Amino acid sequence: MNQLRHLAIRTEEPEKLAAFYIDAFGFREVRDGWPPAQGQEGKSYHLTDGYFELAILANVPNQSPNGLYHFGIKVDDIDETARKLRSFQKQLQRRPEETSFAELRVSDIDGNMIDLSVQGFLDYKPLKSAKD
Amino acid sequence: MAQIRHIAISSDDTEKLARFYQEVFGFRPSGPTPEGRKTIYLTDGHVELAILENTNQQNSNGLHHFGIQTDDMDDTVDRITKIQPGKSMVRPQANEPGKAWLSDPSGNHIYLSKNGTLDYQPVEKYADRKKK
Numbered sequence: 001m002n003q004l005r006h007l008a009i010r011t012e013e014p015e016k017l018a019a020f021y022i023d024a025f026g027f028r029e030v031r032d033g034w035p036p037a038q039g040q041e042g043k044s045y046h047l048t049d050g051y052f053e054l055a056i057l058a059n060v061p062n063q064s065p066n067g068l069y070h071f072g073i074k075v076d077d078i079d080e081t082a083r084k085l086r087s088f089q090k091q092l093q094r095r096p097e098e099t100s101f102a103e104l105r106v107s108d109i110d111g112n113m114i115d116l117s118v119q120g121f122l123d124y125k126p127l128k129s130a131k132d
Numbered sequence: 133m134a135q136i137r138h139i140a141i142s143s144d145d146t147e148k149l150a151r152f153y154q155e156v157f158g159f160r161p162s163g164p165t166p167e168g169r170k171t172i173y174l175t176d177g178h179v180e181l182a183i184l185e186n187t188n189q190q191n192s193n194g195l196h197h198f199g200i201q202t203d204d205m206d207d208t209v210d211r212i213t214k215i216q217p218g219k220s221m222v223r224p225q226a227n228e229p230g231k232a233w234l235s236d237p238s239g240n241h242i243y244l245s246k247n248g249t250l251d252y253q254p255v256e257k258y259a260d261r262k263k264k
Contacts, residue, residue: 001158001176001177002157002158002159002176003176003177003178003179004139004176004178004179004181005179007136007139007198009238009240011238013237013238016237017236017237017238020215020216020236020237021236023211023215024208024211024212024215025134025200025202025208026133026134027134049133049134049135049136050135051135051178052135052136052137052179054136066238066239067195067238067239067240068194068195068196068197068198068240069195070195071139071195073157073176075157081156081157084155084156085156087155088152088156108149108152108153109148109149109152110141110143110145110149110193110194111193111194112141112194112195
């Protein structure tokens, strides 16, 4: 079953924004398994409510406007999803094998960016044991 | 406990975009479209994807806001007020005490809700209800 599991926000002040979500809502930082993204400057934060990941991405070089950036869907079968997507759009570009994040970045028909991943955006270990 | 349970996208063709998410990802309707509106509510079973009508072009198309469900509305509102003193929060008290609209420190819109944006019935139950 395909699941919405990820939302990414770009900001110039990731530390301040992450602190807001931690203090206001009790979200926790996913501490392990997150090597820095390629070419990324500044620290990004990956928070979770235990099920859903909220990524707060550093927008230090101002690559794009601050704000809601993309969301992510964990898919069961990326080839089958890609096949269905091709009926709506002709070109899909897979990310390099070694990418540490979503395997495929696509857009919906309105141009909203969606990250697709079979691995998912969290490691799915209960947070308590992941922390331990 | 606070959980991200809602993502909202503005679109000027909600039916077309909803069809995309239903056909590619298998998301299912989560609730009825309000009378006279074109907003469509889908779900993967846990998180709601609201496709908001933007037929009058009130907003940009694209990611619009996200929703957080909280067990304790008053405590969450108190925390946010302390973190962001003087920043206004829309909290309709009279008929909707369990709802609030606010912005995070970067200006991203959050819909805060006690009951959540889904009724947490399995989606099949909504379908059953519709048949009756």
